Amino acid sequence: MAWQIVDRLKGTPDSADKVVTDEMRQKIEAEFAKYPTKQAVLLTSLHMVQNKYKQISDQAIRELAEIHEISPGEVLDTLSFYDMYSREKLGKNLIGVCVSLSCDICGCKDLMKKVKDKLNIGPRETTEDGKFTLIPMECIGACEMAPAILMNEDLHKIESVEQLDDLIDKTA
Amino acid sequence: MSFEPVLTKNVGVKDSQKLSVYVERGGYSSLPKAFAMKPDELTDLVKASGLRGRGGAGFSAGMKWTFLPKDHPGPIYMAVNFDESEPGTFKDRYLCDHDPHQILEGIIVSSYATRATVAYIFIRGEFHLQAKILQKAVDEAYEAGYFGKNIQGSGYDLECYVHRGAGAYICGEETGMLEALEGKRGWPRIKPPFPAIEGAFGKPTVVNNVETLCCVPHIIHNGADWFTSIGTEKSAGPKLYGISGHVNKPGVYELPLGVTCRDLIEKYAGGMRNGKKCKGAIPGGVSMGVLHADELDCPLDFDGPGQRGCMGLGTAGVIVMDEDTCMVSALRNIVHFFKHESCGQCTPCREGSGWMLKTLDRILAGEGKKDDLDNMIELCDAQGSMPGKTICGLADGTAWAAKNFIQKYREEFEAKIESASAVAV
Ligand SMILES: Cc1cc2nc3c(=O)[nH]c(=O)nc-3n(C[C@H](O)[C@H](O)[C@H](O)COP(=O)(O)O)c2cc1C
Numbered sequence: 255m256a257w258q259i260v261d262r263l264k265g266t267p268d269s270a271d272k273v274v275t276d277e278m279r280q281k282i283e284a285e286f287a288k289y290p291t292k293q294a295v296l297l298t299s300l301h302m303v304q305n306k307y308k309q310i311s312d313q314a315i316r317e318l319a320e321i322h323e324i325s326p327g328e329v330l331d332t333l334s335f336y337d338m339y340s341r342e343k344l345g346k347n348l349i350g351v352c353v354s355l356s357c358d359i360c361g362c363k364d365l366m367k368k369v370k371d372k373l374n375i376g377p378r379e380t381t382e383d384g385k386f387t388l389i390p391m392e393c394i395g396a397c398e399m400a401p402a403i404l405m406n407e408d409l410h411k412i413e414s415v416e417q418l419d420d421l422i423d424k425t426a
Numbered sequence: 427m428s429f430e431p432v433l434t435k436n437v438g439v440k441d442s443q444k445l446s447v448y449v450e451r452g453g454y455s456s457l458p459k460a461f462a463m464k465p466d467e468l469t470d471l472v473k474a475s476g477l478r479g480r481g482g483a484g485f486s487a488g489m490k491w492t493f494l495p496k497d498h499p500g501p502i503y504m505a506v507n508f509d510e511s512e513p514g515t516f517k518d519r520y521l522c523d524h525d526p527h528q529i530l531e532g533i534i535v536s537s538y539a540t541r542a543t544v545a546y547i548f549i550r551g552e553f554h555l556q557a558k559i560l561q562k563a564v565d566e567a568y569e570a571g572y573f574g575k576n577i578q579g580s581g582y583d584l585e586c587y588v589h590r591g592a593g594a595y596i597c598g599e600e601t602g603m604l605e606a607l608e609g610k611r612g613w614p615r616i617k618p619p620f621p622a623i624e625g626a627f628g629k630p631t632v633v634n635n636v637e638t639l640c641c642v643p644h645i646i647h648n649g650a651d652w653f654t655s656i657g658t659e660k661s662a663g664p665k666l667y668g669i670s671g672h673v674n675k676p677g678v679y680e681l682p683l684g685v686t687c688r689d690l691i692e693k694y695a696g697g698m699r700n701g702k703k704c705k706g707a708i709p710g711g712v713s714m715g716v717l718h719a720d721e722l723d724c725p726l727d728f729d730g731p732g733q734r735g736c737m738g739l740g741t742a743g744v745i746v747m748d749e750d751t752c753m754v755s756a757l758r759n760i761v762h763f764f765k766h767e768s769c770g771q772c773t774p775c776r777e778g779s780g781w782m783l784k785t786l787d788r789i790l791a792g793e794g795k796k797d798d799l800d801n802m803i804e805l806c807d808a809q810g811s812m813p814g815k816t817i818c819g820l821a822d823g824t825a826w827a828a829k830n831f832i833q834k835y836r837e838e839f840e841a842k843i844e845s846a847s848a849v850a851v
């Protein structure tokens with residue numbers, strides 16, 4: 255049960271090593287005016303934390319619960335549902351390879367293999383230097399670019415494995 | 427009669443994302459016309475135009491608006507569905523990339539018609555660039571007085587906010603989206619109550635797709651008769667078709683509803699890649715099933731695909747597969763998608779997709795059994811929500827796709843299984 259997780263979370267809302275900085279907190283609080291509840295801003299807050307730390311830690315859950323005036327269990331309940339949030343630390347760069355139908359029939363498996371050969375990482379694995387994580391993704395809404403890649407925040411149409419090779423080098 | 431693009435008329439125009447360019451080209455001019463009408467008159471106009479939802483279900487937009495409670499003290503919310511996650515679909519992204527203000531104009535007049543005072547644009551989390559484009563457009567529109575208090579002196583107030591999702595296909599289902607809007611896991615709600623009665627934050631909420639809303643300003647400008655003169659009798663208006671897969675020119679094409687799948691492939695998308703033959707095409711997102719190569723003369727309107735065993739037109743995101751495509755693998759891909767995206771609330775959906783994936787993996791690994799296909803069909807029958815077995819339509823998508831593939835390509839599935847048993851002996 256979600257509410258029983260409280261005892262298992264490390265960290266406290268007023269710990270010395272806060273993860274939600276004052277600046278982040280201000281941004282979050284500015285969002286509250288847009289909605290009738292504070293919880294409605296949670297996805298936005300989680301994006302901020304995920305972006306900055308590449309993970310949602312116990313400490314972050316504690317602090318967000320306090321800011322949004324909900325229980326840590328509710329924060330966990332929400333975040334565990336969405337693919338873009340991760341409890342484990344992800345790499346600095348995310349290589350999102352679309353594996354849905356259009357991209358599959360246009361060669362996305364070659365792209366997965368290229369990443370494996372070049373960086374020695376499989377699906378949802380991170381390179382030892384923490385620079386890259388490979389994320390297989392379901393349709394990223396760019397099927398006309400198949401096989402498509404979402405490198406961090408940018409969509410790319412990948413026409414050859416060499417192009418992917420270059421893209422990774424440029425991103426590193 | 428030649429067809430002039432309506433929704434994509436600004437594509438290719440320099441700086442088409444900018445408000446100044448949009449206004450120069452006639453943008454936002456439906457507002458004074460709309461504000462001169464009463465909200466109910468506007469709703470009647472949209473009803474008369476025959477505009478049907480572009481998000482997948484094809485429900486009459488004007489009709490849906492009439493389901494809102496009369497004389498509600500408010501607030502009423504507008505929730506714009508920009509989740510666009512159905513494999514094969516990229517039309518809303520295209521509209522945002524090229525013409526974000528058209529979306530905003532659609533939101534303003536539709537919100538006015540439904541008396542909504544806050545509009546949330548729910549955009550899928552993976553659309554990073556599009557969220558920025560949209561936010562910039564919203565900021566510009568606020569500055570120019572198209573949002574906020576007393577819009578253009580009309581006395582009408584509307585706030586508009588961009589809300590990013592976080593990677594879950596099910597948040598495209600309207601009530602899953604409302605949960606995500608409230609900061610919760612995107613679990614679809616049991617209906618009724620429908621969103622029009624009890625939607626976001628327990629208030630009446632209008633849910634419409636981006637493309638649906640983009641049609642509204644044009645209807646205000648040109649009239650309902652103009653709209654019904656485009657397309658077919660029951661499927662009025664222009665439509666964005668997204669086409670991808672094994673064609674020479676994948677992309678978005680705006681055409682009157684009812685173009686045939688064959689014409690879309692041959693005349694617009696440059697024909698099949700490498701001179702191959704077509705083996706089949708998904709008519710509108712993978713939930714809809716598949717059109718066999720023999721069925722390509724199907725008109726892609728709201729009725730055509732349904733008359734050929736598919737679920738419907740869906741999102742009109744067409745995925746074309748050539749003769750070399752293994753249909754067992756294609757179905758496996760689709761089922762994998764649904765297994766991954768099932769929200770897990772309903773047993774037939776959660777477990778059914780898992781079982782189906784296991785069976786298909788087994789068949790592909792050369793260990794298929796004779797009764798696998800019949801078992802899968804039975805599973806499909808047990809899975810659909812149409813008879814009321816699950817909370818939302820995702821399970822239907824899985825079941826429909828699987829049934830369609832197995833029925834239309836049964837020989838290929840059987841051959842795969844038989845070649846396996848031959849090896850096993
Ligand atoms: C599993 C599932 C996913 C859906 N995804 C989307 C989507 O990404 N975008 C969308 O506009 N509608 C989607 N829909 C349809 C919505 O529930 C809803 O019908 C639609 O947004 C209504 O808008 P419209 O009437 O303008 O089409 C989905 C439905 C289901 C069952």
Ligand code: SF4
Binds near residue numbers: 769
């Ligand atoms: S049908 Fe599937 S996706 Fe829809 S609510 Fe049930 S489990 Fe969730």
Ligand code: FES
Binds near residue numbers: 354357394395398513
């Ligand atoms: S299938 Fe890959 S982007 Fe749509």
